[in-house]
Amino acid sequence: MDSFIPTVLIVDDSAPLRLLYSTYLKDENVNVYSVSSGRDAIDFISSHRPDVIFLDLYLPDISGFEVLNYVKKQNLDARVIMLTGSGSVDDAVEAMRLGAFDFIVKPIDSARLRVTLRNTTQHLKLKQMVSEFQTSQDVFLGFIGSSPAMKSVYSTIERAAPSSATVFITGESGTGKEVCAEAIHKLSKQKKGSFVPINCAAIPRDLMESELFGHVKGAFTGAVSDKIGAVQRADGGTLFLDEICELDPQLQSKLLRFIQTGKFYRVGSSKLETVSTRIVCATNKDPKLEVRAHHFREDLYYRLYVIPIKLPPLRDRDDDVERIATRFLKNFSQEENKGFTRFSISARQLLMAYDWPGNVRELQNVIHQIVVLNDGDEVTDEMFPESIRKDVLKGGDGSSGAQPQRAVISVGNPYAGKTLAEIERDAIEKTIDSCEGNISKAAKMLGVNQSTIHRKLRSWRDEAQGKSAGVAESGTPEKNTACSGGSPRELPDNKIRITDRHSRRHDNGMVEYD
Amino acid sequence: MTELLDTKVLTQMAGDVGLEVLPQLISVFVDDSTAKLSQFRKLFDNGDWSGLAMEAHTLKSVCATYGAMRCRDEAIAFEKLCKAAEPDRAAIGEKLDSLLGTLRESITAVGGFTLK
Ligand SMILES: Nc1ncnc2c1ncn2[C@@H]1O[C@H](COP(=O)(O)OP(=O)(O)O)[C@@H](O)[C@H]1O
Ligand SMILES: [Mg+2]
Numbered sequence: 001m002d003s004f005i006p007t008v009l010i011v012d013d014s015a016p017l018r019l020l021y022s023t024y025l026k027d028e029n030v031n032v033y034s035v036s037s038g039r040d041a042i043d044f045i046s047s048h049r050p051d052v053i054f055l056d057l058y059l060p061d062i063s064g065f066e067v068l069n070y071v072k073k074q075n076l077d078a079r080v081i082m083l084t085g086s087g088s089v090d091d092a093v094e095a096m097r098l099g100a101f102d103f104i105v106k107p108i109d110s111a112r113l114r115v116t117l118r119n120t121t122q123h124l125k126l127k128q129m130v131s132e133f134q135t136s137q138d139v140f141l142g143f144i145g146s147s148p149a150m151k152s153v154y155s156t157i158e159r160a161a162p163s164s165a166t167v168f169i170t171g172e173s174g175t176g177k178e179v180c181a182e183a184i185h186k187l188s189k190q191k192k193g194s195f196v197p198i199n200c201a202a203i204p205r206d207l208m209e210s211e212l213f214g215h216v217k218g219a220f221t222g223a224v225s226d227k228i229g230a231v232q233r234a235d236g237g238t239l240f241l242d243e244i245c246e247l248d249p250q251l252q253s254k255l256l257r258f259i260q261t262g263k264f265y266r267v268g269s270s271k272l273e274t275v276s277t278r279i280v281c282a283t284n285k286d287p288k289l290e291v292r293a294h295h296f297r298e299d300l301y302y303r304l305y306v307i308p309i310k311l312p313p314l315r316d317r318d319d320d321v322e323r324i325a326t327r328f329l330k331n332f333s334q335e336e337n338k339g340f341t342r343f344s345i346s347a348r349q350l351l352m353a354y355d356w357p358g359n360v361r362e363l364q365n366v367i368h369q370i371v372v373l374n375d376g377d378e379v380t381d382e383m384f385p386e387s388i389r390k391d392v393l394k395g396g397d398g399s400s401g402a403q404p405q406r407a408v409i410s411v412g413n414p415y416a417g418k419t420l421a422e423i424e425r426d427a428i429e430k431t432i433d434s435c436e437g438n439i440s441k442a443a444k445m446l447g448v449n450q451s452t453i454h455r456k457l458r459s460w461r462d463e464a465q466g467k468s469a470g471v472a473e474s475g476t477p478e479k480n481t482a483c484s485g486g487s488p489r490e491l492p493d494n495k496i497r498i499t500d501r502h503s504r505r506h507d508n509g510m511v512e513y514d
Numbered sequence: 515m516t517e518l519l520d521t522k523v524l525t526q527m528a529g530d531v532g533l534e535v536l537p538q539l540i541s542v543f544v545d546d547s548t549a550k551l552s553q554f555r556k557l558f559d560n561g562d563w564s565g566l567a568m569e570a571h572t573l574k575s576v577c578a579t580y581g582a583m584r585c586r587d588e589a590i591a592f593e594k595l596c597k598a599a600e601p602d603r604a605a606i607g608e609k610l611d612s613l614l615g616t617l618r619e620s621i622t623a624v625g626g627f628t629l630k
Contacts, residue, residue, distance in 0.1 A: 014576050016543040023531045023539065058571050085575060087590075107523075107578040110530035 004128060006051035006121045010034035011041040011067065012083065013060050021054060024110040028117060038062035042070050049076065052120050054113075055100075056083045057091050065098065072099045074345070077127075079120045083108065141183035143176060144327050145320035149312040153180070160307045161187035166259070168304050169282040171311030173436055174361030177282040178242060180311060185238040190278050193237025198230045201243035209251055210267045213258075219268020231264060235275035244281040244304070245290045249297065256300045279304065284436050314356040314363065321351050321363065328364055329379065332371040339377045340370075346381040353392045357441035391444065425460065428453060516584045518616070519623040523581030528629055543580050544625045547573075551614055558610055561603070566610075567596035573617070582620035588613045 008030045010021050018034040025032050033048070035041050038059040044050070045067075053071070057064040064082060071078050079101040084092045092103035101123075104116055140154045160167050161184045169177045178197060185195040203211050210219070214229030231239055241247070247255065258264045263274050281304055283290075290296035314321060325343065333340040343351065356362055370383045381389065418426070428446065432453070435441040443450040528536045550573065557565040570593035577586035592613050595606055 014572050015546045016539065016576055017579060019542050020527075020531075020539055020579060023535055058568060060568065085571065106575040109526065 004125055006030045006124060007048060008032045008052045008054070008117065009041065009044055009048070009050040010054045011036075011038070011059065011064070012054075012056040013037065013058070021108070021113060024113045025117060028114060030117065030121070036060075038064065038067050041067045045071060045076065045078065046074070050078055051124055052117060053078050053080045054083055054104075055080050057088060057095070058085075065095065068095060068098050068100055077124075079124060081116055081120065141186055142179045143183065144324045145317055146323070147312075147317040147320045149317050150320060153309060153311060156307070156309050157183050158187065160184060160309070162189060163307075164189070164278055165306040166278075166304050167280045167307045167309060168287065169280065169309045169311065170287065171282075171284065172313050172357075172359055172438060173284045174359035175311040175313060176360055177284070177311060178240065180309060181238070181240040181242075181280045181282060184280055185240075185278070188238065188278060190237050193235065193277075194233055195238050195240065196230050196234035197240040197242060199242045201246040205248050208248060209254065212251070212255070213264045213266050215267035216269045219266070223268065226266075229266065231258065231275055231277060232273070234277040236277070238278045238280055241279065241281040243283060245283040245285045245287060245296050249295075252297045252300050256297065256303060259300075259303055286437070314359040319352070321356065322348060324360060325351050325363060325367055328367040329371065332368050336371050338371050338375060340374075340379055341377050342379070344378050344380045347379045347384070350381045350384055350389065350392055354388050355391070355440045357435075357438045357444070425456070428456060516587050518582070518584045518619055519627070520581040520583045521627065523579075523583075524624070524627050525629065527580075533629070540580075540624055540627065543576070544621050547576070547617060547621050551617060554610060554614060558607065563596045563601040563606070566606070567593050570596060570613075577617075577620065580620075580624050582617075582624060585613070585616045585620040588616050 008025060010018055010032065012018050012021070012034070013036050015036070018036065022032050022034055030052070033044065033050070035044055038061045041053070041055070041059075045053070053067075055064045055067055059067075068080050068082070071080055080095075080099070082092055082095040082100045082103040083106055084095075084103055085106050089105070092100075092105070095103060101120060102116055104112055140150075141157075143150065143154070157180065167181075167184055169180050171177050181197070182195055185191060198211060200208065210223070210227065210229065212229050212231060214227050214232055215223050217223060217225050241255075254264070259279060262276060263272050265272060287296060287301055287305065291298050291301050314324075322343070329340050329343070332338075358365075366385060366388065369385065370379055374383045428442070431445055432439065432442040435445065439453055440450050443453050446453070524536075524540075527539070531539065550569065554566065554569060557569065570589045574586050574589040574593065577583070577589060588609070592606075592609050595601070595609055
C-alpha cells in the first residue's frame with residue numbers, strides 16, 4: 001500500500017501561489033504538478049488522471065466549477081479540493097454540493113495545505129484498499145468475476161466439491177469449464193492427489209483407450225513399453241474428462257464400467273486393476289440432445305450427470321467482462337513489460353457491447369493481442385481488432401442480409417431434391433452446429449443478424465408444432481422439417497427451443513413435443 | 515491604515531519552506547507583481563471591468579499570502595468597485611492609481627525582506 005504515490009494537480013492562475021503551494025507539498029510523498037488555467041487543468045486531468053486536485057475557483061478562462069463538473073461527469077476518482085477567497089464561502093458550499101471533497105479558504109498556510117492533502121490521500125488509500133480487498137473477493141479459485149450468475153456457480157462448486165459425486169459441467173467454449181473442474185479439485189477431499197485433465201476430442205480414437213486406461217508392452221504396434229493411463233495417474237485425485245460427448249461409443253461402455261466399479265483393464269492386459277478417483281466431466285454441447293441423437297449413452301449420461309454445473313456465457317455476466325479484462329490487462333502488461341493500467345471510456349463501452357462468442361478465452365486473446373501490439377497506459381477502442389469494432393458498430397438490429405452467404409456446402413450436389421427454403425434451413429442449422437450452438441457466431445458467419453436466425457428458429461418450431469397456418473397448408477409440416485432424412489441433426493442451443501419444451505428428436509429428423 | 519507588510523507572514527513562510535527556498539518564492543512574487551502593474555493599466559484602458567475584477571481577486575490572495583496586507587485591503591475594495599452594477603470609470607481610475615502605488619511599495623518591501 002505504501003507504494004501508492006498520489007498525483008496532485010494545483011490549479012491557480014497566480015504564479016507565486018502555484019510555486020508556494022508546490023513548495024509546501026515538496027516533502028510529501030506525492031507527485032505535484034501545476035497549471036494556470038481551467039483548460040490546461042482539463043487537459044492535464046484527462047491525460048494524467050491526478051488523484052488530488054487543488055482547484056482555484058476563479059480562473060481566467062473557465063470557472064473552477066466547470067473543471068469540477070468535468071471531473072464528476074467523467075466519473076473520475078480524483079478528489080477535488082476547492083481553494084476559495086475568504087469572501088466566497090457560499091461558492092465553497094456550492095462546490096461541496098457539486099461533489100468537491102473539501103475546501104480551503106485563502107490565504108493558505110503550509111500546515112493547512114498539508115493536513116488537507118494527508119486527509120485526502122488517506123481517504124484515497126483507504127478506498128484503494130477497500131477496492132483491492134473487494135477485487136480479491138472477486139476471485140474464486142482461478143475465476144475472476146462476481147456477477148450474480150457466477151456467484152451462484154461458486155456456491156454450487158463449494159457445495160459439490162467435498163462430496164465424491166460426479167460433476168457434469170456444461171457451458172459454451174471458453175466459459176471456464178476447465179477452471180471450474182480444477183476449482184472443484186482444489187476444494188475436494190482428494191486435493192492432495194493429482195488433477196488429470198484429458199480431452200476426449202483431441203486424442204485420436206484408437207489411442208484414447210490407452211490414454212485413459214494405459215497399456216502393456218506389445219498390446220499394439222508401437223506399444224513398446226508399459227504405460228499407465230490417466231485413470232491411474234488420477235488415483236487419489238481427480239480425473240477431468242473434457243469434451244466427454246466426443247468419446248467413442250465403445251469407450252463409453254468401458255468408461256461406464258470403470259465408473260461403476262472403479263476397476264479397469266489396461267489395453268492388452270487381463271489383469272483387473274483398481275483405482276479411486278473423482279470424476280468431473282465437461283462438454284460444450286447439450287448432453288441431453290446428444291443422448292437423444294444416440295451419440296451419447298444414456299446410462300453413462302445418468303451415471304455422470306449427478307451434479308450439473310452450467311457456466312453462463314460471458315455476455316450474461318454483467319460487468320464481470322470489465323473485471324476480467326482489467327485483470328488480464330494488468331497481467332499481460334506485466335508479462336510483456338508494457339505500461340497499460342486501464343481502459344478508456346469508449347473501450348469500456350466496447351467491452352460491454354460486444355457479444356464475446358468465444359467467451360473468456362476470446363477476451364483473453366484480444367487483451368493479449370492489444371497489449372502486445374500497442375503502447376501506452378490506457379487502452380482505447382481503436383486498439384481493439386477491427387472485427388470486434390465492426391461487430392459492435394453493426395449493433396444488434398439493422399439488417400445486413402445483403403451480405404454474401406459464407407456457409408460452405410460442398411460434396412456432390414447436396415441441394416438435389418430440396419427446396420430453397422430447405423436448403424436455407426439446412427445451411428443455418430449446420431452453421432449453428434459448427435458454431436457449437438452459438439447463435440451470434442453463426443449469425444456472423446452467415447452474414448445475417450442474430451435476430452433473423454432467432455426468428456427463423458421460432459418459425460420452424462411453430463411449424464413443427466403445427467402452429468403456423470402458412471405451413472400447415474402443405475399438409476405434412478413435420479416432413480418439411482426433415483432436411484436430409486437419415487442422419488439426425490443435433491439441436492445445438494438449449495436457449496433456442498427444445499429443452500424447455502421437453503421435445504424428442506427422432507432419427508428421421510422429426511421433432512416431437514411432450 | 516493597515517501596515518504595508520506583515521513580516522510575521524513572511525517569517526512563517528520562511529519557517530515552512532526553509533531559508534534556501536524563500537528567496538526564490540520572493541523573486542517570483544516580485545516578477546509576477548511587476549508584470550501585473552502594466553496588466554492592470556491595460557485592462558483599465560480597455561474598460562475591461564470584469565478583467566480588472568478578476569485580477570484584483572487574484573491579487574488579493576497573492577498579497578494576503580505574502581503579507582502585503584495594505585495592498586490586499588485595497589484590492590478587496592477595488593474588486594468591489596469593478597463588480598458594481600454600473601462601474602464608475604473615474605472612481606475606478608482613482609482607486610487604481612492608489613492600488614498600483616501600494617503594489618509598487620509592496621513589491622519593494624517584500625523584495626527587501628530578510629530574516630532578522
Ligand atoms: N472467470 C474467469 N476468470 C479468469 N479467467 C478465466 C475465467 N474463465 C475462463 N478463464 C480462462 O479462459 C481460458 C479458457 O478457459 P477454459 O476453462 O479452458 O474454458 P472452456 O474449458 O470452457 O473452454 C483459460 O485460459 C482460463 O484460465
Ligand atoms: Mg476447455
